[in-house]
Amino acid sequence: MSFIERSKLLKFNFSKKKLALIGMVVLILVIGWISNAEIAEETAQKNIFLLLLLMFLSVSLVFKFESIPIKISLFLKISGILFSVITIFLGIEQLASVSTKTLLFENHTAVLYGCYFIIGITALFFAISGSIPISIMGTAVIGCVFGIVNYYLLALRERPLLPEDINGVSTLKNIIAQYHFYLDHDIYEFILLLLCIALLSQFLIIKFTYVRVKSLTRIICFIFAILVPTTIYGRWNVHGVPVSINHFNMKKSMEQNGSLVNFAAVAATSGAKKPSGYSVTQLKKLSKNYSSESIDSSQVEPDVVVILGESWSNLTASKKIRTNQPVLPNLDSIGNTDMTRSGRLLVNGFGGGTSRSEFELFTGTNALYRLSESPYQSYQNKHIPNLVSNFRDQGYDTTALHTERKENWNRDSAYGDFGFTKFKDVDYFKNQPNSARKGSFMSDSVLYDETLNILNESENPQFIFCITMQTHGDYSSSNYHSKIKINEPEGTYPLAEQYLGLMNDSDQSINAFLEKLSQRKRPTAVLMFGDHTPKVETEFLSAAFEKKGKTGYYETFYKIWSNYKLASVDNVNASILSTNYLGAYFCATANIPLTGYQKYLVENAKEYPVLSISKTMDSRHRSIEYSKLENTPIIKNQSKLQYNLIFDQKNQISKFFTK
Template sequence: MMRRKIVKKRIDSQMSKIPCKKVQAAILLVLVLFVNISALKSQMNENYIFSSGMLYQDNPDCKFTEEFTKCSDEMVQFFVPQKEKLEEIQIRFAINNPQDDDRSLKLKIQLCDSNEELLYEEEIGADSFEDWHEYVFSVRTKVNVGERYQLKFTQSGIKQGKNKVYMKCFIASESARENICYTFNGKKEEGNIELTYVYNYSNLTPFVYFLIFEGVLILLLLILKNSYNKYGEKINKKINAALWIVNVPAVFFLVQLIATESASVRKEYVWLNLLIYYVFFSWLAILFKKVKISIIIMDTCMLILALAEYFVMKFRGQAITLFDIVNIKTATTVAGSYNYDISLQVCIYILCFLFFIVLQLLFQKGEISENKRRTVRYLLWSGYSLILVIVGINLNNIGIFSELNLWDISSDYNEKGYIYTLLAEGHYMKVKRPKSYSIKNVEEIVDNLTSDKEEKTLIVPENIIVIMNESFANLEVINEIATEDSILQYIKSLDNVSKGYLYVPVFGGGTAETEYEVLTGNSKQFLPAGSSAYGFYTHDPEYGLTYTLRQQGYYSIALHPFDGTNWNRNVAYQKMQFDKFFCLENWEDKISCLRWCADDKSAYDKIIQQVEAKNKGERLFEFCVTMQNHGSYDKDSSGDFVPTVDLNYDKEYPLAETYFSAINVSDQELKRLLEYFKNLNETTMVVMFGDHQPAIEDEFYDELFGKKEENLTIEELEKKYMTPYIIWCNYLCETTEENMSSNYFGSYILQKAGLKMSLYEKSLLTIKETLPVINRGNVQDKNGQWFAIDENLPEDYKKILEQYETIQYNNIFDKTNLVAVMR
């Protein structure tokens, strides 16, 4: 009893310290100002595309300009721009001999102002043009609206004679509003050239609407305040109850809109989510006594959680799960590299959140008296316990609710509600023991999978260098990239290598999950999606690639030019039996940067340094995790880095251009590294692979696929989880080309190196022969056919997955009875 009184006094003491009205008003004013600035900034940074001119049609009655037949020919289009930022000029050409091999003709386009000052110039070979199709000139020049400009066309390399190439332009059937007239060799001609002008501009109209909406909310508060002054005292209890009741559904829908950009929660889950919210609100009311305080605390916490989800989805394209709490430190170490701009839409939702908080501050007077609190407390704790039980069990067993899809948790946040789904994830934090698990069963599975496995006699490399390159991906695996610049030119030119693609378990982030699969051979398919393997599932000793190599005399070094505690690597690497770990804390040498990240040059220099420092004849294994291509890719985090890749799409994708430019630097650094080992008089194998694809513009991925993500097939969606790998040797070795999921890759490296493997690693290679890809709830068989891992999966494949899950459980959780060891 005495303890309860002490706790009550402490709570009441804290309540008395709540800021006065002036402080509350100041805090709210700062928040509203912040939201307004964010809303304005979002519109200033929002690029709108405006096109003027008519896209061409294949009309046989088209009219043309004169042909360019002499190098002295000049055609000039005079025009007056409508917007300040002229991004592109699109023009169509007709070529009289489009199939002729001798296309030495070149076209020069020049943009000049009224004073003949050159603003833009580009020269293009005729082989870049397609007959009767438009060509896009990326002008990207600021112009003055209303001022007269000239677009000059001249050609060079024209050769007289039969079957030579001549070009001409189309006359517009409906001229763009910009066009004034055009001339050919100084003579004014009829009509105008068929051109399309594309502008990039900011539109502040939505921000004006935002201010109007804000004004309406303020006016509504004033009206309510005035009414409350007249009638509030008479109906005070009803107002308190109404504010409490209305706040919960309002917060529920606002959280959905911010965190998931959707409020399409299924009806049966709406009620469950609301119940959870009411229980939490009520529990806080009992704790703090005043309803106002409990609601404000809960609203603020839910707003912070929703915004965290919003930014995480924006940065890495994957939703927050309960497991992310373990890796909060990793998130904070890279948080400063991202841009925290908030969209206008989310600013509106935040404004609504603040509106409901102000309602509570102004009108909520409800309190829970001491004698009522005891009874209500027991009722609410019972209800709260009930909710935890409902959320914590597998509800599909009683036919009410379905299991969560942890490989696509965003869809569950949309359909089942954010708060319910987040809490329900707790059920998946513990890995279930397979139903058929027994040591005898594990032994039988391993014997069957390894009975006919013989290790080939190959040259064993003295040095094995494995590089996991941050965000390294060839997005042409999805579709051809529209650019005239080369991307990954060197790695594509390599032919005397084993190569292919890995299917990795993460996209846009979650580097350590791919790393875990490669280094251990354990598949995230049988561990909770979103969980941190390095945080939950590494034990001492952790068997895998490093352990197997150390058993065969390799000195093992891990390198990562960043914080060593990221993803718990400093602990996980010790359990994996690495002899040494170089990270930011003990790197010793100066680290150079590209954008905000340590560059590949620094990482590769360290790799070379360790090779040169070892004793002659000593076996060395180095595992390097790079940082150079880490997001974000916006201007704020890129410093003085200038992109070298230009994309040719109707819309701009600056993040993608920065990313492609950065991986081109990685491509050249890999060339430098391989040149070093080519001249090294020690047998060396170099392996490089990407951890995941980059979190760049969602619209760019839509552009590559030609459709939205929600419309992708399993096979198409899995392309977002493909990264390239190469295995290069400075000695004569067998080369192959095949794709696989990353859980097999460590065993595959050992096989290529001609080294001994554990029974577990041999078992994985046998499973790979039938199911080369196991990834994110899907499998691909040896015939290239994709299947979802559900009730429709063929029985043979179900059995193989059950075998894999069983031996993996033994490898991770039953090390005292470990079966698949080295022999």
């Protein structure tokens, strides 16, 4: 039989709509081939194979085969629906894989859960709309948004998209505005792939003979969609998680499970888990050993200034890094004297995580015990006694200063709950003198000028918290020219040079600020610390952290300055601390009365001064695997106290956490 005779039997109908779809598929194939030309051969072959398979199935389903029995046609359409939905899932994971430059799904079980999860999303769309094209397109839109946001979070923040980010849409929008974005070939390919699937969905319409059958199908899809999160939540909370979730390293967790399954798993297990052996009675008994102190009314309360230095890190401390001039001459000169303290600080974030760093400082809590990535969003409307509220309750005026928007990380809501009585953000500072920009953000100097104004104009004791922005990424401002030039390692590092130049400017600003404070008669104590390390060129960071390894990416520094004699904290090796101890150590050093909980933290710091996701260390700064400490009384009690502070509001031991 000739080709013409066979084509007549099959009755191909080449409409303009179908030809347009074929053209789109071929276009995607061509673009995919070109865009993968410079990618590793193995990855390129997988991408092209996927596109070829999609084109083959698309062309097969585009035509109306009137000679094909209805059952076979129905089978092909259902197969096309499943293929389209699963392709969306694989496209999301491929995009994440490209961003991390690693192959995902070390745990193969996660692939099945991912398919199950995204089919459930499509089923929900069909239950609502009753339309297969709308269901597939709706899934494609969600997949597109999820995939692209996840891609850029991995590129900029070294972590995947998490459920708590949904509450921080406004923050995410502001963060995006701070970076220069471009759509690379991977994003284009992903969008075109989803567009092709959306067009293909127009030819996957199943005609239901009876209305009742369609209604019943929609009901079944709705039940299935409800069962997806129910079974995931039930299985992963009651029977144990079938995939491994690394709460200490979400990027690694995503590499094991894929981005979509990791997102679902974190959502299913992010609720507070009561520690084993948790007992309020035992905690009350423990708290009696640490009574809270009160301020001596006969003494003048010191003014307190805490400065969170955005991305402050001493990258030039490594001998592998050489610059044309010292980057931090003034901050480096602050050592351990009668009126100053200095040390390294291990934080729980790299390239981001500011809100968690300040939360740990204020509350003495620790990310080791599954603390949220965005605690101000996750724990809003909770009564959590902390450093700020304790100062407020002792008669201090409490003020927060930030040269960006107060809505970021839900601070505008959380700070009031935390005890701040005033919060001045960028809307206030942009109208102030000396509000010029350094790099992409407002200069640190405007914060310090406002701090001095507050201190000099008020007779009440002050607690002021400054969040700087001058040294925030993405370090590609065309209006800033760095004085710092990198001599070693060899190479071109424009991001690192701009960062180091901004740090040098910050160093000069903080020195001028401290000189003015030194002229004050009233006792004044200042705590300065870096919230996380910056994200600059990978090669430069590798050289800077060659000896420290992974720990280097989580290491910043802290400085304590005062215009009066500081106290010595016996038996605490504070040359390196983790963030959860910093607030209590600062208060003890600055002769500020401690709460019972702060006393407890200082006591623990004597034995384990570093408890972080990157490293745990003993009093002699020897590294210890956290798994060997999990069942020690100190660690078990800390996790129980953290649960009591944040989650067990009804039985919270308030007197232990307050003055």
